[in-house]
Amino acid sequence: MHLSLLTFSALLASSFAVPSVDHVLHEKRDRLPPGWQYHEKLKSTEILPMRIALTQSNLDKADEFLMDVSHPASPNYGKHWTHEDIANKFAPSAETVDAVKSWLTSSGIAPERISRSQSLGWLKFDATVAEAESLLNTEYHLYKHSTGKPHVACSEYHVPKHVTPHIDFITPTVHFDAKIPQGVAQPVEKRAPTTTAAAGHPVQTKAALGIGAPSSGSLPKKGAQINIKAIIDELKNCNRFITPNCLRALYRFPPGLTKNPKNSYGIVEYTPQAYLQGDLDLFFANFSKNQEQRTPTLNSIDGGIPQTTQQGFQFNGESDLDLEYAMTLINPQKTTLYQVGDQVEGASFNDFLDALDGSYCAGDDPFQDATYPDPFGGEGAYLGPKNCGGFAATKVISTSYGYNEADLTAAYERRQCNEYMKLGLAGTSFLFSSGDNGVAGNRAVCIDPVTKEYNDGKSGIFNPGFPSTCPYITSIGATQIVPGASVTAPEKACETVIFSGGGFSNVFPLPPYQSSAVKSFFANHPPPYGADRFNNSQNTRGFPDISANGANYVVAVVGQFALVYGTSASSPVVGAILTLINEVRLYAGKSTLGFVNPFLYTNPGAFNDITQGGNQGCGTPGFQAVTGWDPVTGLGTPNFPKLLEAALKLP
Secondary structure: OOOOHHHHHHHHHHHHOOOOOOEEEEEEOOOOOOOEEEEEEOOOOOEEEEEEEEOOOOHHHHHHHHHHHHOOOOOOOOOOOOHHHHHHHHOOOHHHHHHHHHHHHHOOOOHHHOEEOOOOOEEEEEEEHHHHHHHHOOOOEEEEEOOOOEEEEOOEEEEEOOOHHHEEEEEOOOOOOOOOOOOOOOOOOOOHHHOEEOOOOEOOOOOOOEOOOOOOOOOOEEEEEOOHHHHOOHHHHOOOOEOHHHHHHHHOOOOOOOOOOOOOEEEEEEOOOOOOHHHHHHHHHHHOOOOOOOOOEEEEEOOOOOOOOOOOHHHHHHHHHHHHHHHHHHOOOOEEEEEEOEOOOEEOHHHHHHHHOHHHHHHOOOOOOOOOOOOOOOOOOOOOOOOOOOOOOOOEEEEOOOEEHHHOEHHHHHHHHHHHHHHHHOOOEEEEEOOOEOOOOHHHOOEOOOOOOEOOOOOOEOOOEEOOOOOOOEEEEEEEOOOOOOOOOOOEEOOOOOEOOOEEEEEEEOOHHHHHHHHHHHHHOOOOOOOOOOOOOOOEEEEOOEEEEOOOEEEEEOOEEEEEEOHHHHHHHHHHHHHHHHHHHHHOOOOOOOOOHHHHHHOHHHEEOOOOOEOOEOOEOOOEOOOOOEOOOEOOEEOHHHHHHHHHOOO
């Protein structure tokens, strides 16, 4: 009988490694995910690739770090960090690394067998089943899925009490992270402490991964097709047809004139959503005849391409809208398109973030995020390696997609939110549309107060959106020109086809930069609802932050012009305005704005306050637009001359 040196050493070590009496439960799985069955006890000599996710350091100081480079009152405003600085600052502490390594070596894992990941966040070593079972005080079994897919797992595992604060999680253990083709996988319980959303219902598998699907609920809404000849006199018809010139008149910003090489603007799209070049050309021919960049600069992430196989508003409306307005409004500055995910798996927000920060990849959730090479294959499948790092973040990034906060676990959302914080430290402004269903969520659903499940949206608990509730991004709501009013008249909250998403988080605390505005709202305009409707603690993040027009956009889609509605339009417009401000700051020898929220809330006078309209939903009128910040339109819409003046006063 022949044994490898590793196997022999491991067996010898495991015979002496006895679980400490101070071991405590770290994670537990209460039941098998649907489709899986116990097959057999795993042989003790099998080798397992053990991976330990170490807890990050200094996350408790994240606000302090971000405010130091983002708050106008800080002497370090605009001194954004390098990615190396960020990685080192949040890397697991020496105490954490030493504590976990010491535990491993004292348990029989020789130091030379332990390595650390390039991202610094993981310890890796191979171990026999016998070693792993002794180390974690557990038993490993082989399970099989109904498709025949095998998987190694345990039902629970333990670590020493003193090591617990230093470990996020360990694999392979309780997590059933074997990829199963879509349509087979069912709602599962992955990590017992984090399988329930803040709303109280189980999180559904693939809730994050289907963000680009036509049924996702966060895409813009289509109105009537129009004859382009009907809007030749653009500015007189802005209450019926929004065009680029209408937006310039509304918010008093000029056409772009320069293209500083240090400036950049990114639009994120999730496959199968894609633009059609013929639509861009048609739009530019009518509204941007001197368009310099006619095709966006493509950053293909995880096989993302502007697919043309599936066409129609449900596949092209979002991307056409985003790019036609973003590219026109900042022309001649270039626009970068981040196209994320292949045509089989698609992608989640985490998959996009992975491409910007390779260290973020290792912690993805296999039940929510994509795995590449695509394990399903077929036409349109990306068979290359997952893009972990390698893509640069533009100075402003706009995303016109979103989840319900209740779609995902609080732990998943906090981890993603912290990544936006890190990218803010590096100088990127992240914008997200706030949603189109008022206080209801995507697909206009609310939360049943008894079952905590989604209902038909006619009653129940308000359903806030994510990432809008993350305090490290800028959430953009929607306004509209009052019917029959001129382009120079005050706008109102959007109540045509869509209602501006807004409300209060059930996960994230109230950030200091927003505290005064939110406290003032509750003090002067208390909503007529109790805790049975929304989180009225006055201690959680409110959204949106600001707004822009979101109704009656003229968009070229599949060769014809149509009216389009949604905060999907509002976000790229605000992103274009911030890009124009960055352009001026760069030519003045200053930094770009980076994380903008502290700057916005310090300068409420740079916005057109919206005091009419509401965001109805869940069988209620929702919240109302009032003087000052409100959870319908935020601080209001940009007044470009005032905003630029305030921005140029910054260091």
